[in-house]
Amino acid sequence: MEETLVDIDFKEKEEYIINMGPQHPSTHGVLRFETCLQGEKVKYIIPHCGYIHRGIEKMSESLTYPQLLHLTDRMDYLSAHINNEAVALCVENAMEVEVSDRVKYIRTILAELSRIASHQLWWSAFGMDLGALTTFFYGLRDREKILDIFEETTGSRLIQSFITPGGLMADIHPNFQRRVKEFITYFRKKLPEYDQLLTGNVIFRERTLGIGYMSKEDAIDYAVTGPSGRGSGFHCDVRKLAPYSAYPFVQFNEITYTEGDTYHRYLVRMKEMWESLNILEQLVDNIPQGEIMLNLKAIKAPKGEYYQRVETARGELGVYIVSDGAPTPARIKYRSPNFSNLFILNKVSANHKIADLVAISGSLDLVIPDIDR
Amino acid sequence: MALLTTLKSIGNYFREIYNGVTSLARGMRVTGKYFIQPSSIVTQQYPENRATLKMFDNFKGELILKHTEDNEHFCDACNNCARKCPNGSIEVISKREEGPDGKTRRVLDKYIYHLDMCTFCGLCVQACDQSALEFSNEFEHAVFDRNNLIKQLNHPDSKVVEKQAETKEPNTPTV
Ligand code: SF4
Ligand code: SF4
Numbered sequence: 270m271e272e273t274l275v276d277i278d279f280k281e282k283e284e285y286i287i288n289m290g291p292q293h294p295s296t297h298g299v300l301r302f303e304t305c306l307q308g309e310k311v312k313y314i315i316p317h318c319g320y321i322h323r324g325i326e327k328m329s330e331s332l333t334y335p336q337l338l339h340l341t342d343r344m345d346y347l348s349a350h351i352n353n354e355a356v357a358l359c360v361e362n363a364m365e366v367e368v369s370d371r372v373k374y375i376r377t378i379l380a381e382l383s384r385i386a387s388h389q390l391w392w393s394a395f396g397m398d399l400g401a402l403t404t405f406f407y408g409l410r411d412r413e414k415i416l417d418i419f420e421e422t423t424g425s426r427l428i429q430s431f432i433t434p435g436g437l438m439a440d441i442h443p444n445f446q447r448r449v450k451e452f453i454t455y456f457r458k459k460l461p462e463y464d465q466l467l468t469g470n471v472i473f474r475e476r477t478l479g480i481g482y483m484s485k486e487d488a489i490d491y492a493v494t495g496p497s498g499r500g501s502g503f504h505c506d507v508r509k510l511a512p513y514s515a516y517p518f519v520q521f522n523e524i525t526y527t528e529g530d531t532y533h534r535y536l537v538r539m540k541e542m543w544e545s546l547n548i549l550e551q552l553v554d555n556i557p558q559g560e561i562m563l564n565l566k567a568i569k570a571p572k573g574e575y576y577q578r579v580e581t582a583r584g585e586l587g588v589y590i591v592s593d594g595a596p597t598p599a600r601i602k603y604r605s606p607n608f609s610n611l612f613i614l615n616k617v618s619a620n621h622k623i624a625d626l627v628a629i630s631g632s633l634d635l636v637i638p639d640i641d642r
Numbered sequence: 643m644a645l646l647t648t649l650k651s652i653g654n655y656f657r658e659i660y661n662g663v664t665s666l667a668r669g670m671r672v673t674g675k676y677f678i679q680p681s682s683i684v685t686q687q688y689p690e691n692r693a694t695l696k697m698f699d700n701f702k703g704e705l706i707l708k709h710t711e712d713n714e715h716f717c718d719a720c721n722n723c724a725r726k727c728p729n730g731s732i733e734v735i736s737k738r739e740e741g742p743d744g745k746t747r748r749v750l751d752k753y754i755y756h757l758d759m760c761t762f763c764g765l766c767v768q769a770c771d772q773s774a775l776e777f778s779n780e781f782e783h784a785v786f787d788r789n790n791l792i793k794q795l796n797h798p799d800s801k802v803v804e805k806q807a808e809t810k811e812p813n814t815p816t817v
Contacts, residue, residue, distance in 0.1 A: 326702055332728050335726075335765060336726070336728035336763075337728070338763070339728060339761050339763035339765075340728075403673060403728050407672075407763065410684055413684070417698075420697075420700070420701060420767055421698045422698060422700065422704035423700070423702040424698075424701050424762075424764065424777060425701075425762060428761075428762075430761075430762075430763040430764060438764055438768065439700075442698075442700065449742065462672050464670045465671070465672050466669045466673075467668055469665045469667070469668060469669075470665050470666065470669055471662035471663075471665045471666060472666075474665075475704075
């Protein structure tokens with residue numbers, strides 16, 4: 270007659286719940302995954318957001334359009350320029366004005382630089398999440414160059430509030446073009462290093478190949494946009510579908526893979542950095558002359574509803590403005606890419622090991638303040 | 643047949659090991675290259691390099707009110723900057739004073755700037771018609787008490803620049 274304190278059979282069947290986050294290094298922000306496990310296997314995940322909700326949309330209702338712009342920087346802070354551009358384009362559409370080609374070119378250059386910087390940071394952090402701490406330093410070393418370009422022209426490194434409705438806050442710095450060109454040659458040399466360090470690494474490949482499969486149907490159903498969706502073959506690049514700013518003037522490829530696993534979501538971003546470099550190269554020497562700021566009496570949208578979408582580093586950002594003709598919007602809604610991308614996590618990580626959850630959530634490249642807003 | 647598949651799987655096994663080891667070695671080569679080339683290291687030693695550390699001219703460190711050498715500023719207390727600020731970080735306190743021409747006019751008494759509430763959006767600088775504001779390159783803002791972040795931007799005993807020279811200028815060509 271033996272009595273064991275722990276019934277192993279029973280325990281193996283038992284599901285239990287652990288909380289990943291809100292202070293977990295791999296979530297890169299305050300997000301909590303209520304993770305149900307069976308042994309080491311993930312049964313389901315319930316994401317709990319709201320830890321960094323600041324009420325940006327509500328706050329914006331009491332601010333004028335140029336004023337509310339600085340709040341959009343603080344949603345997806347890694348694509349600050351692109352968020353600004355989204356609001357600026359939406360307000361410009363509403364007012365039926367068009368900025369000069371110079372502004373369009375500069376906006377696009379800044380947007381592509383942000384995209385590269387964002388992917389660099391993501392690459393660094395993704396490697397770090399999977400145990401390759403070295404990548405973090407290599408990625409940040411190169412990102413610093415872009416931040417310097419931003420700082421010289423806009424005065425800030427991360428959240429610039431530079432692209433405003435009607436144009437730009439200031440003209441570019443005289444060094445801007447030279448620095449961007451230097452960066453293009455520099456980074457073309459450094460990008461192969463990224464592949465040598467991480468892409469080919471056997472541990473990395475084992476941990477990502479075939480992990481977290483997302484079908485194209487799932488990507489469309491859950492509206493997973495950006496590189497995460499394109500890794501599953503979902504053609505969702507807004508730069509191609511509805512070109513804005515200077516994108517109609519440039520040639521570039523939309524990177525898609527059909528495999529839909531973590532590794533291919535990774536590859537999409539790596540290839541996108543090359544594409545962004547190509548876009549930059551086409552634009553940087555051809556910035557036309559033109560005025561930097563339209564001479565607008567008052568920046569306010571006429572009565573009506575307006576929508577504008579742009580491609581941030583993480584997917585499709587939509588700005589929906591309802592205006593009653595006042596200088597402040599009656600209602601403003603952001604369709605943030607990360608919010609949609611987050612909820613596929615439950616589906617793609619089911620039946621994977623808990624350690625893979627880090628890889629999968631990393632490959633979705635979530636920025637938490639963009640989820641909560 | 644069975645032998646062949648066994649051999650194949652053994653071959654695959656060793657090939658995988660070989661590929662794995664070479665992939666690691668390739669990564670190590672990158673690291674090693676930088677290890678033996680200390681000149682390519684870009685790390686800056688802060689705060690040791692404080693003396694030589696220079697920010698870009700455009701860097702938005704903190705808001706300042708420009709002062710001339712004679713301790714004069716350009717602000718005519720119009721309050722535009724405070725109205726444009728999305729966070730209410732600026733308080734312009736004005737007073738009435740007798741000007742040189744004998745008329746009472748509005749002059750700046752205190753220009754209060756709440757650094758703790760500023761988001762460095764730059765709207766205030768843009769809003770000022772007198773170009774009285776600018777951003778300094780100061781970035782070491784850490785203080786022990788947040789009240790120290792509330793600053794008075796006009797220097798003690800400073801005066802507004804008398805714009806006599808400017809008002810004359812547009813008149814001269816018409817005469
Ligand atoms: S930079 Fe922006 S937040 Fe700061 S004081 Fe000026 S207007 Fe206000
Ligand atoms: S700083 Fe400029 S905008 Fe602000 S009150 Fe003075 S003159 Fe007016």
